[in-house]
Amino acid sequence: MKTVVVVGTGVAGTTAAVTLRLQGYDGRLVLIGAEPEDPYRRPALSKEVLRGDRTTEQVRIKPEGWYAEHQVELLTGTTVTELDVAQRTVTVDGARLGWDAVVLATGGRPRTLPGTDGAHVVRTAADVATLRSLLGPGARLLVVGAGFLGAEVAATACGIGCDVTMVEAAATPLGRLLPPAVAQAYVEMHRSRGVDVRTGVGVHSVERHGAAVRAHCTDGSVWAGEAVVVAVGMDPDTALAERAGLAVDGGIVVDARGATAAPGVWAAGDAAAFPDPATGRPRRREHWQSAMNQGLAVGRNLLGADTPWAEVPWCWSDQHGVNIQVCGDPAPDDELSVQGELGGGPFTALFRRNGVPTGAIAFDRPADIRALRKELATAAPPR
Numbered sequence: 187m188k189t190v191v192v193v194g195t196g197v198a199g200t201t202a203a204v205t206l207r208l209q210g211y212d213g214r215l216v217l218i219g220a221e222p223e224d225p226y227r228r229p230a231l232s233k234e235v236l237r238g239d240r241t242t243e244q245v246r247i248k249p250e251g252w253y254a255e256h257q258v259e260l261l262t263g264t265t266v267t268e269l270d271v272a273q274r275t276v277t278v279d280g281a282r283l284g285w286d287a288v289v290l291a292t293g294g295r296p297r298t299l300p301g302t303d304g305a306h307v308v309r310t311a312a313d314v315a316t317l318r319s320l321l322g323p324g325a326r327l328l329v330v331g332a333g334f335l336g337a338e339v340a341a342t343a344c345g346i347g348c349d350v351t352m353v354e355a356a357a358t359p360l361g362r363l364l365p366p367a368v369a370q371a372y373v374e375m376h377r378s379r380g381v382d383v384r385t386g387v388g389v390h391s392v393e394r395h396g397a398a399v400r401a402h403c404t405d406g407s408v409w410a411g412e413a414v415v416v417a418v419g420m421d422p423d424t425a426l427a428e429r430a431g432l433a434v435d436g437g438i439v440v441d442a443r444g445a446t447a448a449p450g451v452w453a454a455g456d457a458a459a460f461p462d463p464a465t466g467r468p469r470r471r472e473h474w475q476s477a478m479n480q481g482l483a484v485g486r487n488l489l490g491a492d493t494p495w496a497e498v499p500w501c502w503s504d505q506h507g508v509n510i511q512v513c514g515d516p517a518p519d520d521e522l523s524v525q526g527e528l529g530g531g532p533f534t535a536l537f538r539r540n541g542v543p544t545g546a547i548a549f550d551r552p553a554d555i556r557a558l559r560k561e562l563a564t565a566a567p568p569r
Contacts, residue, residue, distance in 0.1 A: 197481065199217065237345065333418075
């Protein structure tokens, strides 16, 4: 390979590029990202960066100068507009750049809600810089969505003295993951720290009035304050792949090595759909750890390693000083057993299906998650 182009400077794309260079690839290597910043660690945005404890520069994936030192052509603030599979080119700023292999690590875009143009999202460093300028002691914040991202924003804002309300349209938060008892413990953790959590309540419009915003909720109430954040999930950015004629099924379809059906085209990260070990169907994983390890696998496989990406799903979240970890593929209707004090201290909720462990969620008990990850890594997935 004379030239490898990586599209996307998130953790998947950056890890793929770093892996290529550190494992001996000495050809031309171009890493292209739409954001103006050098690649950074996105999970820090809703926590340390929003709090003001660290800057985006302090959470870079690699230190300043690393890319130039390792002859990685880093193009930030740059968008790839077209991918031509037949000619093996990408179009950048109107010019065509040839490649022998291309890695699509295009990530995702935050979902929005109709009528909420006056609300903020949290996906990029620029998003957080704007939001942080509005927050401080006494500021009123409404968070729409009680998933991990929304809850992290709520917890961070609460910690800096904001008056925080968090609404969740579903009857319980994280309904595809948590059974009601664990979901209630999650809600009470936030309420006990001062967050006004309202479940079964959505938002159907957000209006801006000068420096203030008003949100009209589905229960008829009206909220007013300094900022509204919508955190209701993300959609994979597959537009470039679709225009190129690649297979897309909820994400860019790849095999277990990260290769698409088009020769020389690979994908990793939030936009990539790898085969699910249990069903064989394409499935995306929106976790930092998965994206990083997919980028690592693709980088190695480009150099001939032929190593499939297959791992036990694992993610974490820090909220109000509590470390929450999830592993496996638990479902709310799995058999549930709890170790520890549910809702009153550290605990681990273990999930089983037909007697076979499927996963766990732990509050301040990381050792339990480490042990179960090892067990799940060697067990056949339940069906």
